[in-house]
Amino acid sequence: MLRIISFEGIDGSGKTTVSKLVYEKIRNVSKRIILTKEPYTEEISSLIEKAGWKDPVTLTLLFAADRAYHLQYLSTQNPDLVIMDRYIYSSVAYQSALGLDENWIELVNSKFPKPFLTILLDLSPEIAIRRIQKNDKFNFQEKLDSLKLVRERYLEIAKKEKNIVIINAEEPLDKVVNKVYSVIYSYLSDL
Ligand SMILES: Nc1ncnc2c1ncn2[C@@H]1O[C@H](COP(=O)(O)OP(=O)(O)OP(=O)(O)O)[C@@H](O)[C@H]1O
Numbered sequence: 001m002l003r004i005i006s007f008e009g010i011d012g013s014g015k016t017t018v019s020k021l022v023y024e025k026i027r028n029v030s031k032r033i034i035l036t037k038e039p040y041t042e043e044i045s046s047l048i049e050k051a052g053w054k055d056p057v058t059l060t061l062l063f064a065a066d067r068a069y070h071l072q073y074l075s076t077q078n079p080d081l082v083i084m085d086r087y088i089y090s091s092v093a094y095q096s097a098l099g100l101d102e103n104w105i106e107l108v109n110s111k112f113p114k115p116f117l118t119i120l121l122d123l124s125p126e127i128a129i130r131r132i133q134k135n136d137k138f139n140f141q142e143k144l145d146s147l148k149l150v151r152e153r154y155l156e157i158a159k160k161e162k163n164i165v166i167i168n169a170e171e172p173l174d175k176v177v178n179k180v181y182s183v184i185y186s187y188l189s190d191l
């Protein structure tokens with residue numbers, strides 16, 4: 001069974017940056033730690049773009065198909081640990097924010113291993129959007145409203161799921177990295 005630590009949070013929360021920096025700090029603990037991200041396959045990412053970002057059923061099924069393929073590949077690598085930049089809770093948060101029943105999203109993803117730890121990088125959508133504004137083109141108000149909904153969904157998920165640690169992602173990067181590193185390190189004692 002794959003041991004997965006997932007990084008979650010709204011666009012611009014720092015998942016990619018923080019997961020990479022933390023990975024660099026822990027990679028000497030074991031040679032078999034893999035850092036990866038979703039969406040994984042170019043083919044499905046392109047189908048998602050072509051389908052557009054509106055229909056939550058299509059998005060849920062495409063992201064789940066990408067996840068199934070990704071997990072199958074990861075199993076062949078026999079890692080001690082997988083650090084995943086986005087995973088199941090991205091589907092639950094983003095697609096339920098579009099109005100889709102959360103229980104159905106969880107059912108679609110129910111055959112996949114749950115992460116044994118999730119780092120939820122939490123911050124205000126206003127700060128997040130300022131961080132991504134330089135490299136993404138989007139309608140500001142539409143994106144802000146969407147990120148507010150997704151953030152609320154993440155915080156509700158964190159209330160009901162175990163092993164989700166919420167980190168204040170508004171703090172300076174080095175402070176966030178050190179906090180995440182210390183949380184993850186405490187889970188790695190058996191590696
Ligand atoms: N704690 C922080 N303080 C200030 N800037 C940060 C912090 N964390 C990340 N950033 C910056 O914010 C921007 C977005 O970071 P990053 O791409 O890692 O976010 P993300 O959550 O992966 O976003 P997306 O989901 O859109 O890919 C980058 O320019 C990054 O350098």
Ligand SMILES: Cc1cn([C@H]2C[C@H](O)[C@@H](COP(=O)(O)O)O2)c(=O)[nH]c1=O
Pocket residue numbers: 011038039059063086087088090091092094095
């Ligand atoms: C895995 C996954 C992702 N998404 C959304 C979240 C983001 O807006 C985009 C791309 O993610 P990135 O971190 O900017 O590369 O995809 C989603 O809606 N559902 C999912 O399961």
